[in-house]
Amino acid sequence: MSLDASDIEKIAHLARLEIAPESIERYAADLSNILDLVAQMDAVDTTGVEPMAHPLHMSQRLRPDRVSEHDRRELFQAIAPLTEDGLYLVPKVID
Amino acid sequence: MQWETVIGLEIHTQLATQSKIFSGASTAFGAPPNTQACAIDLGLPGVLPVLNAEAVRLAVRFGKAIGAEVAPRSVFARKNYFYPDLPKGYQISQYELPIVGEGRVEIVLGDAAVKSIGVTRAHLEEDAGKSLHEENLAGGGYTGIDLNRAGTPLLEIVSEPDMRTPQEAVAYARKIHQLVRWIGISDGNMQEGSFRVDANVSVRPLGQTRFGTRTEIKNLNSFRFIERAIQFEVERQIDVIEGGGTVVQETRLYDPERDETRPMRSKEEANDYRYFPDPDLLPVEIDVAFIVDAVADLPELPDSMRERFHTQYGLGEYDASLLTAGRELAQYFEAVVQATAEPKLAANWVNGELAAALNRSEIEIARSPVSAAMLAGLIHRIQDGTVSGKLAKQVFEAMWSGEGDADSVIQARGLRQITDSGELEALIAAIVAANPGQVEQYRAGKDKVFGFFVGQVMKESKGKANPQQVNEILMRVLASD
Numbered sequence: 001m002s003l004d005a006s007d008i009e010k011i012a013h014l015a016r017l018e019i020a021p022e023s024i025e026r027y028a029a030d031l032s033n034i035l036d037l038v039a040q041m042d043a044v045d046t047t048g049v050e051p052m053a054h055p056l057h058m059s060q061r062l063r064p065d066r067v068s069e070h071d072r073r074e075l076f077q078a079i080a081p082l083t084e085d086g087l088y089l090v091p092k093v094i095d
Numbered sequence: 096m097q098w099e100t101v102i103g104l105e106i107h108t109q110l111a112t113q114s115k116i117f118s119g120a121s122t123a124f125g126a127p128p129n130t131q132a133c134a135i136d137l138g139l140p141g142v143l144p145v146l147n148a149e150a151v152r153l154a155v156r157f158g159k160a161i162g163a164e165v166a167p168r169s170v171f172a173r174k175n176y177f178y179p180d181l182p183k184g185y186q187i188s189q190y191e192l193p194i195v196g197e198g199r200v201e202i203v204l205g206d207a208a209v210k211s212i213g214v215t216r217a218h219l220e221e222d223a224g225k226s227l228h229e230e231n232l233a234g235g236g237y238t239g240i241d242l243n244r245a246g247t248p249l250l251e252i253v254s255e256p257d258m259r260t261p262q263e264a265v266a267y268a269r270k271i272h273q274l275v276r277w278i279g280i281s282d283g284n285m286q287e288g289s290f291r292v293d294a295n296v297s298v299r300p301l302g303q304t305r306f307g308t309r310t311e312i313k314n315l316n317s318f319r320f321i322e323r324a325i326q327f328e329v330e331r332q333i334d335v336i337e338g339g340g341t342v343v344q345e346t347r348l349y350d351p352e353r354d355e356t357r358p359m360r361s362k363e364e365a366n367d368y369r370y371f372p373d374p375d376l377l378p379v380e381i382d383v384a385f386i387v388d389a390v391a392d393l394p395e396l397p398d399s400m401r402e403r404f405h406t407q408y409g410l411g412e413y414d415a416s417l418l419t420a421g422r423e424l425a426q427y428f429e430a431v432v433q434a435t436a437e438p439k440l441a442a443n444w445v446n447g448e449l450a451a452a453l454n455r456s457e458i459e460i461a462r463s464p465v466s467a468a469m470l471a472g473l474i475h476r477i478q479d480g481t482v483s484g485k486l487a488k489q490v491f492e493a494m495w496s497g498e499g500d501a502d503s504v505i506q507a508r509g510l511r512q513i514t515d516s517g518e519l520e521a522l523i524a525a526i527v528a529a530n531p532g533q534v535e536q537y538r539a540g541k542d543k544v545f546g547f548f549v550g551q552v553m554k555e556s557k558g559k560a561n562p563q564q565v566n567e568i569l570m571r572v573l574a575s576d
Contacts, residue, residue: 014367016177016184054372059168059380065112065149068119069133076137077129084232086128087239090179093226 001039002032096337097301100329101309102264102294103256106271107249108281109222109289110153116221116248117144117187117376124287132224132242138183144375146171150248151379153280154194154219155389157250160278160396161214163198165386171219171376174368179240180224188251190370193218194379195250200274201398202266207412212267213255222247244288250280256295256306261325265318268292277397277422285316292321296328298336307332308342312349312356324349328356400425408438417446423460427467434471437478444470448491465494473501486510486558514561516568519552522560523568526551537573545569 003011008027012019019027073086082089115122118135135142158165172190195217201209224242232239252271258264272290275281283290297309312328315321327349332342347356395403397419404415418428424445431441449470453463473490476482482490482505493504505511513519526548527534537544552565 014175014369054374054377056377058377060146060377062148062151063119063145065114065147066119067114067121069114069121069135071130072133073129076132076134076139082233082237084237084239086130087227087232087241088129088179089233089237090240091238092228092236093179093238 001035003028003035098298098329098333099301099303100259100261100325101256101297101299101306102258102261102325104254104258104264104268105293105295106252106254106268107222107291107293108252108271108275108283110150110248110250111279111281112147112149112153112248114147115246116147116150116219118246120246122247124284126243128239128241129243132245136242136246138181144187144373146376146379147248150219151194151381152385152389153248154217154250155381155386156278156280156393157217157252157275158195158198159386159390159393160274161195161198161200163214163217164196165381166192166194166196167381168192169194169218169379169381171373171379172370173373174220174370176368178223179238180226180242181245182242186221186223187373187376188220188370189218192378194381200267200270202263202270203401203412203416204266205262210257210263212257212263212270215253215255217250217252220249220251221245222249250275256297261322261329264294264325265322268321269318273397273420278393288316291316294321294325294328296325296332297342298329298332307336308344310342310344310356311346313346313359315349320349320351323351323354324356327354331356394422397422397425404428404438408432408442410438410442414442414446417450418442421460427460427463430467431471431474434468435474435478437474440474440477441470444474444491448488452491452495464497465491469494469500476501476505480514480561481505481512482510483512483558483562486512510559512561513556513559514564516564519556519560519564519568520572522555523548523552523565523572526555527572534573545573548573 005024005028008019008024008031011031012027077083077086077088080088109122110116112122114120115136118133120133120136121131123131135144155165169189170192171187173185174188174190175185177184193216195214197216198214199211200214201211203209222244224240224245227239227241229239254267258267272283275290276283281289285291292315294312294315295309296312297307299305299307310328310332312324315324328347335342343358346359348359349356401412401415401419404410404418405412408415410418419425428441428445431445432438435441449463449465452465453460470491473482473487473494476490477484477487482501489508490501490504490510493499493508494501498504498507513522530548530551533544533547537548548569549562549565552560552569553562
């Protein structure tokens with residue numbers, strides 16, 4: 001499978017990544033190679049192999065419903081670019 | 096052309112846990128901004144989400160309450176999108192393997208007809224934070240983000256497109272609302288956003304099997320808005336099609352002030368969520384013991400209770416469905432019935448005077464100043480003839496305003512029914528003697544005048560005369576001579 005420039009632009013946009021125009025072609029080639037590798041694996045006969053959602057053969061451990069984290073707002077907001085009245089501020093977004 | 100409306104609902108209900116779905120931060124409502132947002136909720140690097148057992152238990156309860164299969168194995172997935180109310184850049188949700196599979200609920204429609212609505216699935220996910228679009232933050236041009244709500248456990252309940260009118264959609268939403276509160280998995284508080292509804296709406300020519308293009312109306316937070324938003328959207332879509340246009344698949348918002356829906360502006364390409372299994376979370380495996388434990392204290396469900404009120408107590412569908420609108424109300428009613436063995440009288444009082452008083456005062460049944468025992472006490476006094484039905488309403492009002500139980504009110508206000516026949520005889524004799532003209536008319540065959548005498552007796556006795564005795568004595572007195 002081969003990806004073209006517009007696929008790369010779309011994927012980059014969805015991931016909010018800025019890609020220089022001159023590197024688009026290289027990304028297209030690299031990602032296409034990865035997809036080819038997947039296609040190669042797809043061709044393997046996996047009859048009887050259970051699909052895997054996680055590489056570990058374990059199930060999720062559950063946590064008791066207890067409040068264990070307390071207010072550390074000041075600490076967390078110390079590294080935020082902009083805060084006011086306890087709110088994190090971001091450039092205006094519209095619904 | 097005749098159009099048919101097709102509606103499916105996605106309901107987000109906040110699960111009643113103390114802590115968040117993947118972190119130990121509190122879920123309490125109304126805390127100062129970001130004081131309940133820990134490192135996991137903020138999506139800081141290096142944190143590991145760990146699933147809250149109680150959120151799983153509550154989801155299992157819901158699954159069992161709608162007769163659905165609870166998945167022995169379910170998987171959390173990342174739903175990718177960029178929005179500042181979710182700093183991780185993705186929402187942890189469930190996609191291919193949700194915890195609750197297909198189920199059904201019944202809704203009772205206006206004409207007492209019962210319709211079954213399919214639930215496609217219900218899955219666990221985390222809520223996002225809140226964006227505050229205030230003008231003057233840092234001088235303007237900024238949006239404030241409060242992440243206290245981020246990571247709050249939600250159960251998203253997805254229906255089949257089984258509803259055909261806005262009223263059916265509201266009946267279904269009310270049903271789910273009733274159920275989640277009934278089984279104690281959510282407080283269902285709509286003002287606080289604990290119960291939010293998205294409606295998928297489309298129209299098609301009546302008789303066509305293929306669905307029309309749908310739009311999704313987001314974040315409806317009252318039953319009235321659900322009905323009005325869908326109504327508006329249906330009319331809008333029909334206008335578009337009849338005007339020669341086509342409906343665009345999009346997300347819209349309902350504006351209650353202008354009573355219309357509008358397309359949402361942002362989240363372009365938002366539907367390309369690129370779900371994949373979340374590597375931070377292992378598959379959730381639920382064994383039979385966990386399920387048995389989760390549903391061990393599940394109460395009798397509203398549908399079964401409604402049916403039982405119908406068969407066991409002989410109540411009509413309508414009365415039975417009103418009485419099972421909430422679990423506290425149903426328990427209150429049954430307590431009154433147990434004390435009085437008068438289900439119909441109890442239903443009349445609970446759905447009548449009590450419901451009206453609760454409405455007027457805008458309070459919940461749990462805070463009713465008239466307890467089930469007090470209402471039962473009043474019904475006893477109606478049964479044994481101490482008060483007439485009419486005066487019983489006065490007694491109820493007095494109990495409501497805190498004047499004590501039925502017996503003390505009857506005593507204090509002198510509302511005891513006059514059943515002493517000697518006293519009634521004397522009263523009637525005096526009235527008959529004072530109205531010779533009417534006596535004349537009655538004896539000449541004008542039966543209607545009888546009512547005049549009954550009225551006079553009631554007036555003289557301030558409504559306290561036993562009506563049956565009054566009738567008997569009057570008949571006798573007027574017939575004699």
